[in-house]
Amino acid sequence: MADEKLMSKKKPAYPVSEKLDRYLDHYNRKIEIPIFYDDLLRFAGSVVVYDDNDEDTLWVRVYYEDHERQEIDVSLKKVYSILHSDGSDRIMEYLNVDAVDYCTFGNSKPFRIKIRNILNDNFTYFYVKKTDASRVYGLELEHMLSPYNLNFLVYKDTLIEEHIAGIPGDVFIKEMLPKCTESEKAQLAKEFVKFNERCMIRLLGDMRSYNYVIVPTHDFDHVVYKIRAIDFDQQCFEGKLKVYRPQFFKENYLMVELVREKLQKYSVDQYKVEERSIVAKRIISSEDRIEQLIDICREDSISLDKHVEMLRSEIQAFILDMKFKQCKNMGEILTLGLDFVKRNYENVSMKQIIENKIDIKS
Template sequence: MSNVFGHIISSGEAEKPSKKKPIFPVNDQLRKYLLHYSREVKLPVSYRDLQRYTYSVPLKDRQGKETSWEKVSYDMREWEYLRENLVRIYAILKTEGDMSFIKHLDVARIDFCYFGNSQPFRIRIVNKFNDNYDHYYIKQADASRVYGLELEHLLSPNRMTYFTDRDTLIEEHIPGIPGDIFIADHLHSSNTNLIRLAKEFVKFNERCFVQLLGDMRSYNFVVNIIPDIEDFQYRIRAIDFDQQSYEGRKNLYLPQFFKENKALVDIVLQHLNTASIAQYQAEERTMMTYRLVSSRYRVKELLDIMSKDTISTKEKLEQLKLELAQHFNASASFSKARTMGQLVKRQLKQTLQNNLLLIPKSKSRFDD
């Protein structure tokens, strides 16, 4: 596989995704998949219930700056209903629905984000005993996001906790420092190990490209700082999945091409040479291959459903087919794809095929 860091935004090139992506419904086949793997559950509150707020006020951060979030308020009867049942949803996320732990929990606040495609509600749950708090999100169920969450769960080093109920999706909060805040406040700290951070960005870039997860601008991922022997390790985690294989431009699936990530790209170019970049890419593809093989039946089931679904436009599909074929110099591998799902399957084969060859055939079989 070619080294995708060979052409980078240092030349001034930058990418911009579509301003508005439609919500794609969860079809019957995907619903059966979610039921089979215990992702589809009965929820006491729906996304539409949360839309019945009476007014909202802008939410400011600790520095007093306005954010993309608004604090929403409800009439008293609606609020009492939501308080009780949103705590129950938290128990579904955290304790498999065991309600014996919810008496000391309450809803501290409900926020609404007007920015972005999903327009999520963020629920703050507080422990009444010690004031510790946690969050989770309620969004519109979008097939693109479901496919993205599942592929992330199966192929990345991260486990994803989410559930659906018809047109509603709930997601566990993914902890970490938002990428844009990390770049502004932590990147140039004396404690930041820039070489290890550069290594992780290369791996994150590779994961997104292999999975065709798009729009990983800095505010769509978080950075985890993990203490290690005498130093720190880093993990970059995607937190927004609605751009799973939707866009037509190949570069929109490579975080290195977004201007918002340029500071991280500069770190890579400053601290890593071509051989090191290729090594870290190979390491990530190897780990993704192991995960693919260990979950091959579930991945195949998901991709078979995805291959028959409509999650993009014909124009974007044709553009991405052409650009991937040119990137890999392998037009035959992509030309037969008729949907974005089929294209994701061919992308996995194209990027991981050399690693699959090193695994015994009985374990690595991954058919079209």
């Protein structure tokens, strides 16, 4: 198990480059919004938010002076309309800002906004954060390389993210995992292997249990579990390869034990191959867009030189590909990693085609 020494104490925020800004504009990620992160920092006070067990959630509920509250509410409802609808004002009268929460824990210090439809009491959340280039790369890569589409907006120094629904991993492991059936535990073990592989391939770090959610879906007579990342701050930043492999965090110890108990080595290898193949197919299907993003990333600086040097050495030793020694930044490391996955998939596919042809002729 990894410990806190794996992670840097503080990750700096990296600015969005001109090329990345143009990319976001081209793909409708850059849209003008009426409120910024710094505007929400002007709260007059706060109260601690506790969960159902009266434990501190590390979020505080903030409140504003009366003369500012109305303007902030209108602006936040407008942001909701831009994020989830057509950006018009016609739905505004049916919306209410139920809560503005501020997280005192972690790197991004986000605001969580709860918006409720007053006609039917349905509600949803979105997050307001400081823009960080590595986080933007993480969101875009998740959108293209994972099974899930992501909705987010970037405007100047403010990032708006939609809420990713699910049961926080740490809560699930503590409260729900012990109640799962043996079949469900085996399925969770499989999903953790695939999630672990996917994070490593696209260099998404710090997937401790509170940075991902478990998503249960009822399917006929059983429940299907999926694992989704919810925090993208550590995209391509740390230098240690273990940071990009969730299995090495002590918070995931019980999930790792589940894999050991429920899966044979052959099955683990099979699921790793499955995930690499799925990621390779996604790279091929979104090739133009992902090439644009990676080209921009190769010219960008989103980590420290010492981290780049360490990671390229560790990946070279892991994959045994000398090309990694020539990498000058995280974008080049990411490029080679994705090319490696894609190339292996295409080589195996071509080999199968040739073998099938030989079988038919014989």
